[in-house]
Amino acid sequence: MAIWFRHLMTDGMARRRPDLKELPFVIASPQKNRIIITAASQNAEREGVFTGMAVADARAATADLVVMDELPGQTAKLLHLLGLGCIRYTPIVSLDFPNGLLLDISGCTYLWGGERNYLKEIVLKLRENGFDARAAIADTIGAAWAVARFAKINPIVPCREQANAIANLPPAALRLEPEVLDRLQKLGFRTIAPLLQLQNSVLRRRFGQGLLNRMGQALGHVEEFLKPLQPPVPYTERLPCLDPICTAQGIEIAVERLLEALCTRLKAEGKGVRKAILKCYRIDGKKVQAAISTTRGSHSISHLKKLFQLQISKIEPALGIELFILEATRTEDMEALQEQLWAEAKGLEDIALAELLDRIAGKVGADVIQRFLPSENHWPERSVKLAKCLTEQPQNHWPELPRPIRLLHTPEPIEVMALVPDHPPKVFTYKNKRHIIAKADGPERIGREWWHDQGLHRDYYSIEDSEGNRYWVFRSGHYDGSDARWYLHGYFA
Numbered sequence: 001m002a003i004w005f006r007h008l009m010t011d012g013m014a015r016r017r018p019d020l021k022e023l024p025f026v027i028a029s030p031q032k033n034r035i036i037i038t039a040a041s042q043n044a045e046r047e048g049v050f051t052g053m054a055v056a057d058a059r060a061a062t063a064d065l066v067v068m069d070e071l072p073g074q075t076a077k078l079l080h081l082l083g084l085g086c087i088r089y090t091p092i093v094s095l096d097f098p099n100g101l102l103l104d105i106s107g108c109t110y111l112w113g114g115e116r117n118y119l120k121e122i123v124l125k126l127r128e129n130g131f132d133a134r135a136a137i138a139d140t141i142g143a144a145w146a147v148a149r150f151a152k153i154n155p156i157v158p159c160r161e162q163a164n165a166i167a168n169l170p171p172a173a174l175r176l177e178p179e180v181l182d183r184l185q186k187l188g189f190r191t192i193a194p195l196l197q198l199q200n201s202v203l204r205r206r207f208g209q210g211l212l213n214r215m216g217q218a219l220g221h222v223e224e225f226l227k228p229l230q231p232p233v234p235y236t237e238r239l240p241c242l243d244p245i246c247t248a249q250g251i252e253i254a255v256e257r258l259l260e261a262l263c264t265r266l267k268a269e270g271k272g273v274r275k276a277i278l279k280c281y282r283i284d285g286k287k288v289q290a291a292i293s294t295t296r297g298s299h300s301i302s303h304l305k306k307l308f309q310l311q312i313s314k315i316e317p318a319l320g321i322e323l324f325i326l327e328a329t330r331t332e333d334m335e336a337l338q339e340q341l342w343a344e345a346k347g348l349e350d351i352a353l354a355e356l357l358d359r360i361a362g363k364v365g366a367d368v369i370q371r372f373l374p375s376e377n378h379w380p381e382r383s384v385k386l387a388k389c390l391t392e393q394p395q396n397h398w399p400e401l402p403r404p405i406r407l408l409h410t411p412e413p414i415e416v417m418a419l420v421p422d423h424p425p426k427v428f429t430y431k432n433k434r435h436i437i438a439k440a441d442g443p444e445r446i447g448r449e450w451w452h453d454q455g456l457h458r459d460y461y462s463i464e465d466s467e468g469n470r471y472w473v474f475r476s477g478h479y480d481g482s483d484a485r486w487y488l489h490g491y492f493a
Contacts, residue, residue, distance in 0.1 A: 001090075001103040001119065002144035003126070003135045005082075008099045009039040011131045012078045013068060025066035028055050038070050042132065075099075082131070083229045089122055094226035100148075102141055102226055115156055138162060141226070142218030146173035162219050167193040174214040180207050235271075235328035237261045244283050244320020248312050251280070251321070255308045256301070258326035263299040266331065272297025273304060275330035280315055281323040288315050293366060295354045295390045297332040303355045310362040354390055374398050378446055380489065381409055401444060402462065404472040404490030411487035414473065421479040424461045428473065430488055435465040443475075456484075462492070 005011065014021045024044035026037045035055040044065065049058045059065050075098055083093045083101055092104035109118040115137050126133040136147035138157035143165055147157060150169045157165040166173055168191050171184045184207070189195060195203065195215065203211055216222030237258045245251055255278060266272060274297055279289045290311035298304060361369055371387040373394045380403070416425040424440035442461035456477035464470045470492035477484040 001105045001122075001135055001137045002096070002141065002148040003086075003101040003103070003122070003133055004145075004148045005079075005099045005126075006132045006134065007039065007042060008078065008131070009070075009075055010041040010044075012074075014041070015130045020066065023066050024049065024062050024064065025068060026055070026058060027068045027070050029070040035067075080229070082126075084231055086122070087229070087231055089118070091228075092226060093229045095229060096145070100145070102145075104226055105137065119155060138165065140218055140220045141224045142166075142175065142214065143220075145175065146218060149173065160220075163196060166218055167191065167196060171195070174211070174218060176211060176214055180211055183207060235262060235266065235331060237326045239324040239326075241322050241324070244317075244322050245324075246317050246320045251312050251315060251317065251324075252305075252309065254321075254324045255312070255326070256305055258324060259301045259304050259308075262326055262328060263301050263304070266299040266328070270334055271331045272299045272334040273328045273330075274332050276304070276326060276328045278308060278311075278315075279325040279327065280317070280321045281325070282318050283320050283322050284318055286318070288317075288321075290315055292362065293358075295357045295361070296351075297334045298351075298355070298358075299334070300351075300355070303358065306355075307358055307362050310359070357390070378448070380407060380446070381411075402492075404470075404492045407472075407490040408488070411474070411489045414486050414488050416473070416475075416486040424463065425473065425486070428463075428486065428488075435467075435469075435471075437463050438466050439464040446474075460489070 009027050010025065013025070013027065020041070022043070023041075024047055025041050026044050026049060027039040028035050028037050030036075037049065037051055037053045037055060037058060040049050040051055040053075044058075044062065047062045047065075049062055049065065055067055059067075076095075079095055079097065079099070079101070083095050086093045086101060086103060090103050090105050090108045094102040094104075096102045105115075105118065109115045112118040112121055119135055119137055123133055123135050134148050134155070136144045136151065136155040136157070138144040138147060139159060140162055143157055143162040146166050146169055147155060150173045151165070171189055171192060172181055174192065176184075184195075187206075192215075195211075200212055203215075213222055217224045239254050239258055241254070245254060258278075262273075262276075273294060275291065275293045277289055277291045279287060281287050290308065292304070292307040292311060294304075294307070357369055371390065372384045373387050373392065374396045375383050375385040376396050377383045383399075384407075412430070415429040417427040418425050424437065424442060426437050428435050428437070440461055440463045443459035444461075445457055445459050447457045448455050458474040458476055460472060460474040462470065462472055471488060472490035472492065473486060473488050475484055475486050
């Protein structure tokens with residue numbers, strides 16, 4: 001079975017952006033100092049736009065044309081996803097670049113009540129998902145490919161009727177090179193039928209062996225093989241039990257065996273677990289499960305086992321568990337660590353640190369563990385951001401001047417008394433408590449970011465009261481201004 005997607009890229013783009021469905025739009029890319037259309041939607045084709053046309057000419061013909069940039073590799077990615085989706089209909093699916101699929105449907109059609117229902121099921125399913133698809137079934141790949149793209153009547157070729165099915169089709173249905181097609185066009189071959197009547201020696205001398213090979217593949221005289229698409233194998237391990245498991249110790253042993261099999265496979269492929277789920281199927285028909293996550297990819301059996309041990313108490317075995325399934329729902333590539341004889345790994349790259357954080361997260365939750373990086377902003381409350389992962393590197397440097405350990409997200413107003421208006425405060429009152437200042441350092445002026453908003457600058461002071469507590473306070477605006485205010489912004493250790 002050959003499937004042809006007449007508007008593969010534009011249909012895929014319309015699925016991601018439904019607002020394009022009713023508009024004429026094209027996908028284009030630069031070629032030799034010109035922007036050339038590489039794919040056109042059905043609405044654009046109705047207005048005279050076609051593939052290979054210059055965008056400037058297309059816009060002259062269609063005023064409301066929408067032009068999208070071509071993304072490299074997007075066609076292959078979309079075709080690969082469609083191929084994976086067709087594996088539900090047959091185990092052997094091959095990609096036919098740039099806009100088709102080839103399926104070996106031997107022994108599969110009876111499940112749908114015959115070839116016609118089988119073809120109808122696949123084509124309608126693809127069209128329901130927004131893809132303009134045509135398909136054909138024949139004994140050979142070449143005949144199915146030709147009928148899917150060029151025939152206008154019966155898409156199912158009867159057994160051993162390939163010659164009759166392709167006889168009235170143009171030579172382009174044989175998947176020939178453009179040079180050979182041009183030569184056939186000049187010699188007046190409008191259909192394949194006259195070619196079938198000529199001797200092989202004549203065709204070989206005039207058009208080369210390539211034409212004979214393609215004709216032989218379409219007629220079934222030359223073998224042609226498919227390269228099956230290999231679906232990604234899920235990282236899943238199963239452990240059935242002869243006797244139901246009812247104890248925490250039994251569950252722990254089952255987890256250890258599953259991890260041994262899973263981690264051995266992940267280590268061989270250079271991957272590590274980021275998220276994993278343990279599914280336990282009880283004999284009463286119910287399912288209970290426990291999940292873990294890691295800060296960085298890991299295939300350490302001992303570490304992952306410790307994480308699951310924190311979750312085993314949440315598993316209720318009831319009358320017993322008869323099947324365990326361990327699934328790694330998220331993995332990541334891991335770099336091989338160089339073995340060292342006398343030096344130990346330190347800092348954020350230390351695996352022991354990541355394993356410690358994973359155990360803490362298993363007890364108190366992953367949301368309470370946060371790592372901050374400097375952000376390029378003047379305002380202190382905007383100058384930090386959350387790190388995405390443990391190993392993310394900062395793009396900027398922390399400020400050289402000291403900053404408080406605890407920084408308030410929103411500065412809180414205080415009442416201040418100073419001996420001289422532009423000097424550090426001598427006394428300040430915060431939440432009805434009076435603080436006498438023993439030491440002070442500053443000011444450090446931080447100006448506003450004019451591209452964000454307009455307002456007053458800040459003069460920061462590091463102060464210490466008579467009890468030894470240290471604070472970070474600032475005055476907003478000039479000391480002689482009527483709108484000057486004092487605020488508390490942070491605490492030092």
